[in-house]
Amino acid sequence: xxxxxxxxxxxxxxxxxxxxxxxxxxxxxxxxxxxxxxxxxxxxxxxxxxxxxxxxxxxxxxxxxxxxxxxxxxxxxxxxxxxxxxx
Amino acid sequence: xxxxxxxxxxxxxxxxxxxxxxxxxxxxxxxxxxxxxxxxxxxxxxxxxxxxxxxxxxxxxxxxxxxxxxxxxxxxxxxxxxxxxxxxxxxxxxxxxxxxxxxxxxxxxxxxxxxxxxxxxxxxxxxxxxxxxxxxxxxxxxxxxxxxxxxxxxxxxxxxxxxxxxxxxxxxxxxxxxxxxxxxxxxxxxxxx
Numbered sequence: 102x103x104x105x106x107x108x109x110x111x112x113x114x115x116x117x118x119x120x121x122x123x124x125x126x127x128x129x130x131x132x133x134x135x136x137x138x139x140x141x142x143x144x145x146x147x148x149x150x151x152x153x154x155x156x157x158x159x160x161x162x163x164x165x166x167x168x169x170x171x172x173x174x175x176x177x178x179x180x181x182x183x184x185x186x187x188x
Numbered sequence: 189x190x191x192x193x194x195x196x197x198x199x200x201x202x203x204x205x206x207x208x209x210x211x212x213x214x215x216x217x218x219x220x221x222x223x224x225x226x227x228x229x230x231x232x233x234x235x236x237x238x239x240x241x242x243x244x245x246x247x248x249x250x251x252x253x254x255x256x257x258x259x260x261x262x263x264x265x266x267x268x269x270x271x272x273x274x275x276x277x278x279x280x281x282x283x284x285x286x287x288x289x290x291x292x293x294x295x296x297x298x299x300x301x302x303x304x305x306x307x308x309x310x311x312x313x314x315x316x317x318x319x320x321x322x323x324x325x326x327x328x329x330x331x332x333x334x335x336x337x338x339x340x341x342x343x344x345x346x347x348x349x350x351x352x353x354x355x356x357x358x359x360x361x362x363x364x365x366x367x368x369x370x371x372x373x374x375x376x377x378x379x380x381x
Contacts, residue, residue, distance in 0.1 A: 113279060113280075115201075115275055115278075115279065115288065117200065117201040117202070117203070118197070118200075118201050118287070122197075144278070145278070146274065146275060146278035146279075147278050147279060169285055169286065170285060170286060170287060171286065171287055172201075172275070172279070172283060172286035172287055172288040173279075174279060174281045
């Protein structure tokens with residue numbers, strides 16, 4: 102069973118909620134998530150951000166749902182770190 | 189997230205705090221001033237039965253509430269739907285499952301509630317001496333004079349709130365709203381002469 106330890110997402114989001122609110126919502130998904138968000142570009146109504154998440158086993162489906170529920174959308178998955186487990 | 193927490197969040201992402209607060213002040217002021225106008229009208233008319241005053245004021249309060257509820261809901265719904273559509277175009281995605289879509293549905297209801305209830309609550313407070321008198325509760329003044337006093341007190345309180353919001357000296361702000369109320373009362377008195 103593999104475990105996702107790190108993931109970096111390129112996300113397009115509205116100005117509201119803020120990156121602090123977005124990071125808090127993502128971090129609240131699991132007790133061991135460490136979330137870092139960097140703003141890449143800012144447009145009139147939107148901004149592109151890079152979301153880096155570290156955890157023991159990141160749940161991508163829950164992550165996607167939370168990001169969508171806040172009005173943002175994942176453009177691409179830019180980086181992942183996965184560790185293998187016992188087959 | 190609790191229901192209250194979610195409502196706060198939805199108000200924040202749509203930046204509707206200010207709008208709700210503005211509606212509270214504007215329509216609360218409308219309600220208080222309308223009641224002041226009615227009670228001053230009764231005061232200069234003399235000999236108006238308490239039941240008539242109560243019915244007229246209650247009817248006006250209900251009409252103000254319905255006007256506030258419907259007008260704010262219609263205008264806020266239209267504004268939120270337009271903003272959601274514009275955001276959806278900018279995001280190039282369907283926003284239906286987002287907090288923004290939820291806010292577009294709920295915020296107009298909340299703002300309409302504030303807009304409708306604000307004048308109603310102020311009006312009910314102002315005419316409460318009529319109700320108390322009808323229920324046989326002993327009050328220190330005649331109901332009409334007491335209602336006029338309550339109207340001035342409500343308008344003064346709204347002025348304090350406006351001062352708090354604008355972070356200016358509360359007494360100055362309250363005196364300004366009180367001056368509007370006094371001018372209204374004077375005009376009504378002058379019309380009688």
